[in-house]
Amino acid sequence: MHSMAARTLFDKLWDAHVVADLGDDVALLHVDRQLLHDLSGYRALRELQRRGLQVRNPERAYAVPDHLVSSAPGRSGGNAEWSNLQINGLRSSCDKWGIRLFDVNDAEQGIVHVIGPELGLTQPGLLIVCGDSHTSTHGALGALAWGIGSSELVHVLATQTIVQKRPRRLRVHFSGRLAPGVEAKDLILYLIGREGAAAGTGYAVEYAGEAISELDMEGRMTLCNLSIEWGAKIGMVAPDARTCDWLKGRPHAPRERDWDAATTAWRALRSDAGARFDREIEVDACKVEPQITWGTSPQDTIAVSARVPDPSATNDIARRAAMHKALEYMGLVPGQAIAGTRIDRVFIGSCTNSRLVDLRRAAMLVQRAGRRVAPHVRAWVVPGSQSVKREAEAEGLDRIFLDAGFEWREPGCALCVGANGELIAPGERCVSTSNRNFVGRQGPQARTHLASPVMAAAAALAGEIADAREF
């Protein structure tokens, strides 16, 4: 029914995966690949076994321990007995069903949203799900990807399909180019700050425009990763020549004559001229400055040159109360300059910003500055995958970090959510390249400031929140 009219990228992908129309805009969709991690993936497999169900297509599932693994140098599993129990459970479930597992020290292990694209498991046109809200990341390659709960994941494992209501379509058009020192992270935080944490709810978002075409694939992943932080389950960028170049030669990417057939199909995956979106948003990318969050929602973001907002400036009573609470939690005073705020910790990592180019940019800043991590700061660099770690070491980035006093650790989610027991202490302040500054996210009473990798590196050296452009 949609085939003749101009269609959006999203609609093309959705329509191509419909197994059955269930009416009222709800469809049974075919899932091409499902990714399992050591929390939701293991839980879903356990539940499936408990219910006596079968994994319908084990060859379409890929599993990796990432949340619970230790990031300590030389690690062999989790930091505690219970995490090893879970990791072992994932291992034996995968074994039982014949699911490919990238085990703790496998050369291909890493954060699920880093290794999917990196291994070429994520490709344009695929429908991918994972029991994890940041599955939106995979949309950066033109895949239709979103996070689901563990019950939905059991459904996917048992049937290779998912029942979904068609979301509405939203396009964000970024005109102009990013200023020097401004990264994809700043762009998306700026957007979330402007639109609000719920603005994307119910939408599949396509990011387009000059700033996006210019963005490297890693930057597009950062952008799509944070889609869920303004409510959108799905974020995507239409595949282009850069996408194909980036995928070529990756372990699971199509080869030889398959490559030609695949790339021909991928080229059609873009919104047609005249395709209708339910909502369109314009952003002038040139105006965006490096961002830093001040509160407990990703929407609480300001330019690093700005002052902490004053709740009394808003007329919305509920919003004012929420701002007061956030400021109290964060230990900040309205009107103070955010730059210069003393910090205790720095975390460069997570599925948002732990890829090679992220680490490269942070390392370059450290090298350029020729300074060491401030004595009172503990700064971690946690590469997103074994492959990122290897490549970074081959380029000598580990030496730059280590010589400057950063810790260089093993791949996994680590401090992003602290599921492995690695936490920020109560009251400590951390500049983090991750995606959530929620209350208690990095540990009870931990204070998180979200920022880009260069901003995090700058903060580590300065010992306080600082403008990366001054380094």
Place this chain on the structure above:
Amino acid sequence: MEKFTVLNSVAAPLMLANVDTDLIIRIERLYRLDRGELGAWAFESLRYLSDDRENPQFLLNQPPWRGARILLAAENFGCGSSREGAVWALWDLGVRCVIAPSFGDIFYNNCIQNGMLPLRLAAEQVESLAAEAKNVGGEISVDLAAQQVRTASGRLLAFDIEPGQRETLLKGLDAISLTLAYSAEIDKYQERDRMLRPWLYRKA
């Protein structure tokens, strides 16, 4: 799955915006505890003081609201992580229905999967329910079949829900057995896909 038909309860006016699933249940509670054991940890950072005593300021620790089966919240309830444990923790606390102007998309689906009703009403309507809860008190009644909320003072508020999800909740249907009836269609899809995208079917 437990059926959801009619629910009568006081409605606790929590009325916070952007309540994220990290706030509802911390991640480390989820792998050390199972469903059924999470109630004590729901909203832990709000519910307890630093010395582990209950925080008397927190709404759900206060007499009429403790044990409320209906929560009233502001926009974007259940945003953030996909953790289904957020629904289980609320369930274990006794909550069966959350009324808010909007929900995190993943949380919303997780509710349906577990027999919990995520009920959308306009922001002004939720606010009026909250005001009534605070000023008048008393039980409200949620009737899913009629798609109606009856307030303590007897006002009727209609709400929308997608028909399939309504059916699932009313009958406590199991989504997997329903889908397994489409096995032939799934086979057919995969056969056709093998022709359309052969590259996905060769071993790496």
